Structures are given as structure tokens and as C-alpha cells.
Amino acid sequence: MIIEVKNLYKNFGKLEVLKDTSCSVKEQEVVVVIGPSGSGKSTFLRCINKLEEPTSGTITIDGYDITDPATDINYVRQEVGMVFQRFNLFPHKKVLENITLAPLKVRKSSSQESDKKALELLEKVGLSDKADAYPSQLSGGQQQRVAIARALAMEPKIMLFDEPTSALDPEMVGEVLAVMKQLAKEGMTMVVVTHEMGFAREVGDRVIFMDEGRLVEEGNPEQIFKNAQNERTQAFLSKIL
Amino acid sequence: MDYIIPALPLLLEGAAVSLFITIIGMILGGILGVFAGLARLSQVKFIKLLGTIYVDFFRGTPLFVQIMLIYFGVPGLLNSLNQYWVTNYGEELLASTSMDPWVAAILSITLNSGAYIAEIFRGGVQSIEKGQMEAARSLGMTHGQAMRYVILPQAFKRVIPPMGNEFIMLLKETSLLSVIGFEELARKTQLEVARTFASFELWLTAAFIYLIMTFTFSRLVDMLERRLDTGD
Ligand SMILES: Nc1ncnc2c1ncn2[C@@H]1O[C@H](COP(=O)(O)OP(=O)(O)OP(=O)(O)O)[C@@H](O)[C@H]1O
Numbered sequence: 486m487i488i489e490v491k492n493l494y495k496n497f498g499k500l501e502v503l504k505d506t507s508c509s510v511k512e513q514e515v516v517v518v519i520g521p522s523g524s525g526k527s528t529f530l531r532c533i534n535k536l537e538e539p540t541s542g543t544i545t546i547d548g549y550d551i552t553d554p555a556t557d558i559n560y561v562r563q564e565v566g567m568v569f570q571r572f573n574l575f576p577h578k579k580v581l582e583n584i585t586l587a588p589l590k591v592r593k594s595s596s597q598e599s600d601k602k603a604l605e606l607l608e609k610v611g612l613s614d615k616a617d618a619y620p621s622q623l624s625g626g627q628q629q630r631v632a633i634a635r636a637l638a639m640e641p642k643i644m645l646f647d648e649p650t651s652a653l654d655p656e657m658v659g660e661v662l663a664v665m666k667q668l669a670k671e672g673m674t675m676v677v678v679t680h681e682m683g684f685a686r687e688v689g690d691r692v693i694f695m696d697e698g699r700l701v702e703e704g705n706p707e708q709i710f711k712n713a714q715n716e717r718t719q720a721f722l723s724k725i726l
Numbered sequence: 727m728d729y730i731i732p733a734l735p736l737l738l739e740g741a742a743v744s745l746f747i748t749i750i751g752m753i754l755g756g757i758l759g760v761f762a763g764l765a766r767l768s769q770v771k772f773i774k775l776l777g778t779i780y781v782d783f784f785r786g787t788p789l790f791v792q793i794m795l796i797y798f799g800v801p802g803l804l805n806s807l808n809q810y811w812v813t814n815y816g817e818e819l820l821a822s823t824s825m826d827p828w829v830a831a832i833l834s835i836t837l838n839s840g841a842y843i844a845e846i847f848r849g850g851v852q853s854i855e856k857g858q859m860e861a862a863r864s865l866g867m868t869h870g871q872a873m874r875y876v877i878l879p880q881a882f883k884r885v886i887p888p889m890g891n892e893f894i895m896l897l898k899e900t901s902l903l904s905v906i907g908f909e910e911l912a913r914k915t916q917l918e919v920a921r922t923f924a925s926f927e928l929w930l931t932a933a934f935i936y937l938i939m940t941f942t943f944s945r946l947v948d949m950l951e952r953r954l955d956t957g958d
């Protein structure tokens with residue numbers, strides 16, 4: 486198991502956002518997390534790379550217990566790429582520099598090496614011609630593809646996606662999903678929070694339904710979409726399908 | 727005109743002093759301000775408190791009072807200390823307790839501008855979206871690396887306009903240094919007026935000189951801002 490979450494609780498002050506969630510993810514698995522707004526999906530994902538500090542419970546990533554204060558979280562994060570809803574590209578840096586910054590400063594790669602890698606990644610996401618553009622000169626879909634390339638530049642073993650297409654105009658959703666599908670096909674371990682049920686069906690190995698801070702139901706996409714057992718899952722799916 | 731032309735060299739000399747002390751204040755105050763701003767942003771309660779006390783004191787009291795405190799108050803205090811030492815130990819602690827107007831001017835202007843710049847700097851850092859820090863950290867950067875390569879470069883661009891304002895405010899406020907006899911533009915004007923009694927002409931000239939300096943400077947800041955206006 487490359488990700489193991491055990492009895493995770495997360496409170497924001499008095500608000501209990503995650504309650505006793507446990508879950509594990511195999512290498513090369515694509516797990517899709519769905520659930521109503523406010524159910525704790527983002528918080529769950531952000532605990533996995535410790536952008537949120539868990540209140541209790543343990544999270545093990547590729548053998549490293551990140552809830553142990555002695556673990557070097559900066560090292561573990563290099564293995565866990567994250568893609569945000571709002572892209573969060575660095576606006577003062579060109580596309581190529583966005584991608585090379587972390588390899589240069591964190592990995593201490595040479596600039597030839599990191600440029601070469603960045604150009605390969607840009608080609609992979611279909612943006613070879615945008616290396617010298619600033620993020621503000623790109624469409625939302627293009628920015629999100631750059632953000633994916635930026636995360637991949639650290640050669641992570643796991644990729645986390647938090648509603649990567651929710652901030653996009655409908656006509657740009659497809660291009661981002663296509664890149665994600667390609668990644669899944671290449672065997673990347675992925676945890677994806679999304680409302681794109683087509684993607685969940687086609688690419689997901691497993692779908693997890695979250696509600697009110699708990700993992701309510703999980704199963705393969707077929708089971709969940711055609712034959713959900715829990716009535717809250719059924720109610721949620723009937724609203725969005 | 728009869729009074730203005732002969733007085734001009736003196737007034738311009740004063741203007742140069744005003745400009746010089748403002749630049750010094752911005753540079754030293756800038757360094758102090760970055761540290762005080764970082765202190766205010768610190769997670770460490772004690773450091774944050776120190777930063778807050780400093781900033782609140784110098785922003786919450788008039789520059790006039792700060793100048794008086796530094797020029798008259800500090801030597802007064804040192805003098806008492808020296809007296810105490812002489813009575814108790816029979817020797818002087820300090821050779822001299824007087825304060826040079828230049829030292830007092832640099833100290834008060836630096837301490838004052840440092841407090842304002844600290845707030846400008848803190849505001850600049852805090853105005854950068856949270857997502858920028860998160861993206862940088864998620865790539866494995868330390869907090870320090872994220873600040874240095876992602877947050878600060880963006881923050882510096884945002885603080886240029888308020889720093890320009892601070893420069894203009896400070897340039898005008900240096901006129902308060904005239905109370906300690908520091909010979910900047912206002913003091914020079916005062917001295918000339920005392921000699922020639924041409925109040926209106928000379929104070930109007932001084933006003934124009936300030937205006938030319940502040941106007942030129944704000945144009946320069948506008949230009950700089952436009953030059954740096956790439957990306958966001
Ligand atoms: N930093 C925070 N401080 C306080 N409360 C928070 C914080 N972050 C999230 N919450 C609260 O935690 C709950 C879960 O939020 P979360 O963002 O994880 O939900 P979500 O399932 O991702 O929702 P959405 O589909 O709207 O993105 C919400 O009630 C939210 O208001």
C-alpha cells in the first residue's frame with residue numbers, strides 16, 4: 486500500500502471535518518473521491534501531503550509516517566504531486582520556470598537537465614509552444630496542464646487532484662481530463678476529487694463516497710454508480726447523474 | 727524675486743539635505759522594516775510581540791515627539807546615568823552625552839519609516855494568495871524557499887506603490903527635523919526668513935521645491951511600476 490490512512494480525524498476549532506476515516510491506496514491505483522460540498526474531500530486530500538495537520542490518526546506515504554513529527558515532510562512531498570482547483574501557478578515566472586523551479590531549488594538539478602525535463606513534460610501536456618509565456622497569457626485549461634507538468638517535474642509517485650476541472654470553462658475540461666487519463670494509463674497512482682462522473686467511470690479503479698467527514702461507501706465504479714448500497718450515496722448520485 | 731534668487735543656493739542646499747536624509751531613512755528603514763515585518767509575521771509569539779511593540783509605538787506617536795525624545799530625551803537619560811555613575815563609582819561612564827543633530831535625524835527618520843515599511847511589507851506578503859505558498863510547499867520547498875522564490879518576489883512588486891507613498895510622506899515630514907536645528911530645507915528657509923523677513927516669498931519657494939521633488943518622484947514610481955508590470 487502506497488498510501489495508508491488510519492483513523493484520521495481533523496478538526497478546525499470545534500468543527501469536526503474528518504471523523505475516523507481510514508483508507509488505503511495501492512500502487513498504480515486511481516481512486517476517485519466524490520461527495521457533497523463541505524463533506525471534507527479537500528481536507529482529506531490535503532491531509533495526505535500535510536497541507537493540513539491531522540488532529541489525530543496516522544498517514545503513511547510510501548512507508549513514511551508523515552504524522553510523525555520526525556519525518557522530513559519536505560522530502561515526502563517530493564513524492565506527492567498536487568494539482569489545485571485554482572491552478573496556483575507562479576504568476577511572476579514563465580511557464581518553463583514554473584516547471585523547473587522546484588527541481589532546481591529542491592532537487593538541485595542542473596539547469597540543462599531541468600529544462601530538458603520541463604520541455605518533455607510540456608510536450609506531453611501539449612504545450613510545447615508556451616514555454617516562454619507567462620501564466621496570465623494562458624487559458625484556464627492550459628494553465629491547469631502546466632500545473633500538472635509542474636507537479637510531474639518532481640517525478641512523484643503519487644498525484645493528488647482537487648477538483649482540477651471545476652474552475653474551467655466547459656470546453657476546456659476535456660483537454661485536462663485527457664492528460665489525466667494518459668497519466669493513469671502510464672500507471673501513476675492517483676487520488677482525484679472530482680465531479681466528473683464520466684472520468685470516474687472510465688478511469689477510476691475505485692470510487693469513494695464521502696459525506697459529513699466520513700468515508701460512507703466505496704467500491705468499483707460499476708458498483709457505486711449502478712448499485713450503491715448506502716442511501717446517502719444513492720441520494721447524492723441521483724442529484725448529479 | 728529680489729529675495730528669492732539670492733536665497734536659492736541655500737534653499738537648494740537644504741533641499742539636498744532633505745532628499746539625502748529621506749533616502750537614508752528609506753534604505754535603513756527599509757532594512758529595519760523587512761526585519762520588523764518578518765517579526766510581525768513570525769509564528770514565534772515573543773518575536774511577533776517585539777515587532778508589534780516597535781511598530782505600534784512608532785506609528786502611534788507623532789514623529790515630532792519621536793524627534794524630541796531622541797534628540798533631547800536620550801541625552802538627558804544618558805546624563806542622569808552618568809551622574810549616577812560619578813556619585814557611586816567616582817568616574818565617568820560616558821565621555822559625552824550630547825547628541826549630534828545628524829545622528830538624531832538619521833535615528834528618528836529610520837525608526838519612524840521602519841515602522842511604516844514593516845506594515846507595508848507585511849501587507850504585501852499577506853496579499854499574496856494562500857495558494858501560492860501551498861503550491862510551493864506541495865512541491866517540496868521549505869517555508870524559507872517558498873518565501874524566497876515565490877512569495878517575496880511577488881510581494882516586492884506589490885509594495886512599490888505604497889513604498890513610493892512612504893517616500894513622499896517621509897520627504898515632507900523631514901521638515902519636522904527643523905525643530906532640532908537640523909539644516910534641511912525648512913530650517914534653511916526659517917533662517918533666511920529670519921534674516922530677510924521675506925516670509926511669503928521664501929516659504930512659497932520652499933513649498934515649490936518640495937512640490938517639484940515629490941512630483942518628480944511620484945512620476946518615477948509610476949514609470950517603474952509600468953516597467954515591472956508583467957505577469958499578473
Ligand atoms: N481552514 C479551514 N478553517 C476552518 N474550516 C475549514 C477550513 N477548511 C475547510 N473548512 C471546513 O471544513 C468543511 C469541509 O471542507 P472541505 O473543503 O474539505 O469540503 P469539500 O468536500 O472539499 O467541499 P467542496 O466540494 O465545496 O470543495 C467545510 O465545512 C469547511 O467550511
Ligand SMILES: [Mg+2]
Pocket residue numbers: 526527528647648
Ligand atoms: Mg473541496
